């Protein structure tokens with residue numbers, strides 16, 4: 001059975017829009033949550049500005065439990081929670097919820113790793129000038145780690161495009177859904193090709209934006 | 221200005237304990253440059269970091285400007301810190317901020333209005349001689365320039381104390397001299413009390429008024445730089461002093477001197493006024509003895525002269541004895557064992 005391209009193109013445009021929406025929303029919510037968790041993880045480490053063994057250990061364990069779960073399984077596993085929060089398990093917004101949760105923990109690790117590489121002497125200098133822990137977080141930790149942090153977030157964005165395709169296969173909409181229904185179930189090679197090309201272009205654009213931004217910040 | 225009273229600091233790593241600072245009592249007076257010298261691991265940095273409570277003492281009291289800092293609330297600790305400038309061996313500048321941004325940082329913390337910040341930053345830039353570097357980032361600067369920014373940043377909030385953790389140890393000798401002159405200027409022109417730590421004796425010699433020598437967490441000697449240089453009591457102190465003044469000729473030179481018939485070698489030490497007085501020639505002439513200066517140096521310490529000469533005498537035995545006893549009334553004379561090196 002042949003695809004009717006005149007009705008198919010609008011469908012592609014719409015799906016691409018859904019994928020971009022899923023990725024951007026996840027990136028926004030996931031960054032807010034992930035950066036917060038990453039910062040908490042860093043400042044509560046032993047010897048750091050807000051040392052707290054309990055908070056650190058709890059967060060660390062939570063991340064280590066959630067991160068290794070394959071996304072497609074995680075997606076299904078938390079669907080009751082998704083239904084409770086979003087009201088449904090089908091559609092773009094229903095995909096954004098599990099994607100955000102999964103992305104947060106990945107971003108938290110990226111943030112923590114970048115913060116660890118900040119020279120501790122710089123933090124100490126700020127402390128010696130009388131900066132409070134909160135001040136240090138916003139005026140030292142974040143600005144000092146921003147360049148590599150953006151590279152890290154770019155890396156996460158690329159995997160979010162991957163997540164969004166998976167979410168699409170289980171009713172999340174977007175390009176993944178198109179590829180599934182047209183490409184897999186009806187086995188139309190040309191549809192497959194079009195979606196793959198669009199995904200590659202999206203990844204390239206995300207990578208380019210990330211590289212440009214981080215280069216600007218790191219002045220290299 | 222800063223008073224350590226029986227201060228100790230113990231670090232616990234697992235079940236191992238390190239006594240980094242051990243029962244130290246020291247008093248740093250207003251307006252002076254006080255140096256603490258010691259080998260690596262002596263506990264200098266730990267002692268310094270206690271002054272602005274980057275570390276808390278395990279026991280003892282520290283008084284800064286008359287206040288026992290052990291009883292301060294967190295907010296008061298931050299206030300204390302903004303009144304104490306600190307500079308570091310590795311500069312610790314913010315890589316994400318320009319030179320001007322680095323200097324402005326403590327002013328922003330203190331809530332100074334933007335216009336005043338700009339004025340103050342310009343003033344500080346010209347004080348440290350970096351007006352043309354305001355918009356540069358730290359990575360574009362040389363080590364000496366970085367430390368100048370560090371100093372400007374530390375002075376931004378007009379503290380009356382500056383503490384320096386090995387401020388010149390990462391710099392080459394020329395740049396070290398520049399930074400030391402700048403610190404002296406900070407002390408003289410702004411009247412800021414400076415407490416510095418170092419492992420280099422020439423830093424102490426060049427700018428300090430008083431010095432304490434630390435070893436294994438303890439202060440083993442503390443006095444004016446002049447007294448410590450001219451009369452060191454501890455072996456460690458003597459080693460530090462020898463590192464800056466070669467007070468002994470090389471073995472080859474001594475061998476040559478002995479071949480020419482030299483027997484007894486004396487060290488004559490002049491201190492202060494006496495160094496500019498021709499005591500040696502006056503006394504030897506009086507007893508008709510010739511003096512032969514084998515080796516020596518005269519240096520200036522805290523604007524006082526300090527001479528250290530190795531001499532031998534040629535003349536009648538008994539005349540030489542008379543010369544020695546008369547010299548001993550004015551200066552320090554001791555016989556040097558030639559074979560000791």
Ligand SMILES: Nc1ncnc2c1ncn2[C@@H]1O[C@H](COP(=O)(O)OP(=O)(O)O)[C@@H](O)[C@H]1O
Pocket residue numbers: 231232233238239240258259260261262263264265266267
């Ligand atoms: N935060 C710390 N935790 C554990 N041990 C420390 C810490 N800081 C310093 N020490 C130990 O205390 C001793 C003195 O160190 P330090 O004050 O840095 O000496 P210095 O500055 O004279 O080289 C060393 O044995 C060092 O290993």
Ligand SMILES: [Mg+2]
Pocket residue numbers: 264265266386
């Ligand atoms: Mg040190």
